[in-house]
Amino acid sequence: MKAHEIDYHIYGEEMQYVEIELDPQEIVVAESGSFMMMENGIQMQTIFGDGSREQQGIFDKLLSAGKRVLTGESLFMTAYINQERGKKKAYFASPYPGKIVPIDLTKYGGKFICQKDSFLCTAKGVSIGIEFSKKLGRGLFGGEGFIMQKLEGDGMAFVHSGGTLARRELAAGEVLKVDTGCIVGFTKDVDYDIEFIGGIKNSIFGGEGLFFATLRGPGIVYVQSLPFSRLADRIIASAPRNGGNSREEGSLLGGLGRMIDGDNRF
Numbered sequence: 001m002k003a004h005e006i007d008y009h010i011y012g013e014e015m016q017y018v019e020i021e022l023d024p025q026e027i028v029v030a031e032s033g034s035f036m037m038m039e040n041g042i043q044m045q046t047i048f049g050d051g052s053r054e055q056q057g058i059f060d061k062l063l064s065a066g067k068r069v070l071t072g073e074s075l076f077m078t079a080y081i082n083q084e085r086g087k088k089k090a091y092f093a094s095p096y097p098g099k100i101v102p103i104d105l106t107k108y109g110g111k112f113i114c115q116k117d118s119f120l121c122t123a124k125g126v127s128i129g130i131e132f133s134k135k136l137g138r139g140l141f142g143g144e145g146f147i148m149q150k151l152e153g154d155g156m157a158f159v160h161s162g163g164t165l166a167r168r169e170l171a172a173g174e175v176l177k178v179d180t181g182c183i184v185g186f187t188k189d190v191d192y193d194i195e196f197i198g199g200i201k202n203s204i205f206g207g208e209g210l211f212f213a214t215l216r217g218p219g220i221v222y223v224q225s226l227p228f229s230r231l232a233d234r235i236i237a238s239a240p241r242n243g244g245n246s247r248e249e250g251s252l253l254g255g256l257g258r259m260i261d262g263d264n265r266f
Helices: 058-070 136-141 200-205 228-238 255-260
Strands: 007-011 017-022 027-030 035-038 042-048 076-082 088-093 098-104 111-114 119-123 127-132 147-152 156-162 165-170 175-178 183-187 191-196 211-216 219-224
Touching: 007 098, 017 027, 017 076, 017 098, 017 119, 027 088, 035 076, 098 165, 098 183, 098 219, 119 147, 156 183, 156 219, 156 228, 165 175, 175 219, 183 211
Parallel strands: none
Antiparallel strands: 007 017, 017 088, 027 076, 027 119, 035 088, 042 076, 098 156, 111 147, 111 183, 119 156, 127 147, 165 219, 175 211, 183 219, 191 211
8 A cells, every 4th residue: 555645844953753744535544552643624433553544454454463462562553634625734743852863764675673662653554563583692682572563664753862863874794883782774675683792801890781782784773872771660660669769869978068058949
């Protein structure tokens, strides 16, 4: 099925949102929780899976939706349909600070592979599936496990990243070594594997984990500077425990120290 041709504009710097302009009867499909606002005349419909194949049977629909469960997502998605005669706009927001990445699948050979929770929204007709790893090491130690998401079709899709986004275009045979959690996505020809960091001191005292990802070109790679899991870990580590003070409040100066450094919250 040919995907709907949608126009878009991305607003903001650190907390971005994307504006999708829909012609009459055009549809955008979005992940649960990404909706921000929409103009009057757009109708919301909850659908099984991604709605890319309307003519498939009930078993195929259940299988398509069930694959999303393996990526940690809901069985259902939401379709936004322009029921008016004129153009209408719908808006979708990134769930945490970072960048929204527009992916034109026609420029990437009809396929893009991304981390499991990075998908935001897409034009109807784009298939949102799963990509199984065929390598044991990648499955066991690559932050995304055996399963990543794949976007297939000929339309526009939007994924989001944390922090600042880096785009690297790798030549044939060129290798980029990346923290496993920092990968946003890559084109279909990029070879993805896991490599042991090596060295006793690096493994025990390095603080960067035991493995990193190796991405071998040719192809395009998107890397994020702040994965949400890393941000969450820092917040949890700094949160008060058992009704006590946070980690930063354990100095000898105590409350006096907070007054000196300007932290005068009650």
